[in-house]
Amino acid sequence: MDLKSHRFILYFQEEQATELCQVATVRSFKDGMLVFEENEIPDSLYLVLTGEVEFSKSLGPNHYQAIAWAYPNDFFGEFGVLDGQPRSARAICRGDTTLAKIPRDLLMEILGRTPGHVVLKLFSHIIQYLRMTTDQYVHEIMHKQKMALIGEMVNTIVHDFKSPFTGILLSSSMLREMHPEDEETQEWCHLIETQVSRMLGMAEELLEFTRGTSTLQKKPVKLSEVFAKFEKMNRIYFKEAQVDFVVSGVEDIVLAADDNKLIRVWQNLVTNAVDAFDGKGGRIEIAATQQSQWVYLKIADNGPGIPQEIQSRLFDAFVTYGKRGGTGLGTAIARSIITAHGGDISFTSNSTGTTFLIKLPVAESVVDSGIAIEPNFPVKTVTY
Ligand SMILES: Nc1ncnc2c1ncn2[C@@H]1O[C@H](COP(=O)(O)OP(=O)(O)OP(=O)(O)O)[C@@H](O)[C@H]1O
Ligand SMILES: [Mg+2]
Incomplete structure (x- = not known):
């Protein structure tokens, strides 16, 4: 998309909008390229013109959790620009991406000359976006925790049920042996055995589903x-x-x-x-x-x-x-x-x-x- 028609630029009045377009540098990124790293000192705000950017937090060595995505017409990096604190997540391009980068000092200077109601409109957008990503993140974490909890529970149940199940299967096979000619006994014992394996199968399935394996x-x-x-x-x-x-x-x-x-x-x-x-x-x-x-x-x-x-x-x-x-x-x-x-x-x-x-x-x-x-x-x- 065109920089002039980006949502962020359109928040401003004509004079500041032109200035912002002049100070912005447009750059192309290849798939997987890093825009900024977590904890980096912020120096710019980014506007997405084409492509997609993924934000992820580090959970340990080489282990990242994706927390949000930005698409054309979105902007990001505004928190660091406003409060000067280190970046809370890393940003990586997904697919070929074009970003417009506005340096922090120039942006702050332009913001200082922008009428109050324009800045308020901008803030209201930022807060809305923050709410949405927080909700998404909380939902994801809760989902994961529920899965882990169910996995743990099923694991305990399977473990505790193993010996009674073995007892049932053993008794059933003894009954079969005691009445080899009795078709009905054979049939019932077969049913007992299939139902026990079914219960184990159900637990196994649930365990795999919660573990994603x-x-x-x-x-x-x-x-x-x-x-x-x-x-x-x-x-x-x-x-x-x-x-x-x-x-x-x-x-x-x-x-x-x-x-x-x-x-x-x-x-x-x-x-x-x-x-x-x-x-x-x-x-x-x-x-x-x-x-x-x-x-x-x-x-x-x-x-x-x-x-x-x-x-x-x-x-x-x-x-x-x-x-x-x-x-x-x-x-x-x-x-x-x-x-x-x-x-x-x-x-x-x-x-x-x-x-x-x-x-x-x-x-x-x-x-x-x-x-x-x-x-x-x-x-x-x-x-x-
Ligand atoms: N055939 C159906 N007729 C009426 N309601 C249904 C039917 N199938 C599903 N539902 C409704 O959809 C809900 C979700 O079903 P789902 O099988 O995903 O979970 P559940 O049955 O509640 O729990 P679980 O299957 O994990 O024991 C059910 O609680 C029930 O209210
Ligand atoms: Mg069900």
Whole structure:
């Protein structure tokens, strides 16, 4: 953008605006170039004409936390210019950037000759910006602390539950051995074992999410098999909650996916629907369709709908509503898994129900050559 039409210049009356343009030096910066370092003594104010500048604070050797960004028409470095204190953060250009630099002494001199109401307007902008960046920073820090706290809590729980879980698994396998011919015992024991691994899997998933160390083990998976497994794991849960669970259109669809992570997505969304039924029972319908290399899944319930208050922030972490003990991570985890698969998730909701729409890529080998899943297909690991 043009220096003369920059917001900072436009605050001033014509005479001072012309003077400011004359004393400013315009300079181009390459991506990653330093504008100033934290704790440096300030000598100038900067106006962003093109590109982007990132501000970060040092948290230790080679460890920085980004706290704010400036874009064209923004200005920065004004605090140091006004109070002469060392810079509170370092500024680095992101992408090719053009900045206009106004030296501190000349700016102070021009400000001294500027009418009071112009300076007040400038201050009001500076205070507004300060408020906004402080809010952003506090929000970010709180988010991080909540994540760390949940991570710590889950870690303790997993640790404490390990020995009772081992006890349950051991007893279940002994029961199996005692009744090798009894199909029902075998079936129930299998259920106990899958539910215990499910609990451990859930805790592990939560731990990875809070630490930001989740990984996908992608391979071609049959959608019908994933849903069959999911249905089996939840049969008793659905029966007790009086939920009709119907799946259609999943036959012959093969995805490039991590089946356990997909089950986590279905679980989080379906549990939300069951919670929303509030003990009154309901219907959950899953319908899949394939269009060239994409699979579209609808997960629809006939519950009371997602509260209006949280709809715009639903997928953000810690957004929960009307639940005792809700952490607000279910849909955030679901979205992180779907996007890590290269897919997309959205929803529509009203007072007669909610439908989640999920788009996922089918396995490439299936699109390219129509071949079936090979048992030893190489697994692709993706970290997200
Ligand atoms: N199908 C649905 N019907 C009605 N409300 C829903 C539905 N899905 C989500 N919600 C609302 O969205 C909120 C956020 O859901 P999310 O799964 O992210 O967190 P949570 O269920 O509150 O906690 P967590 O999943 O971590 O135990 C829920 O508290 C609930 O109010
Ligand atoms: Mg939930």
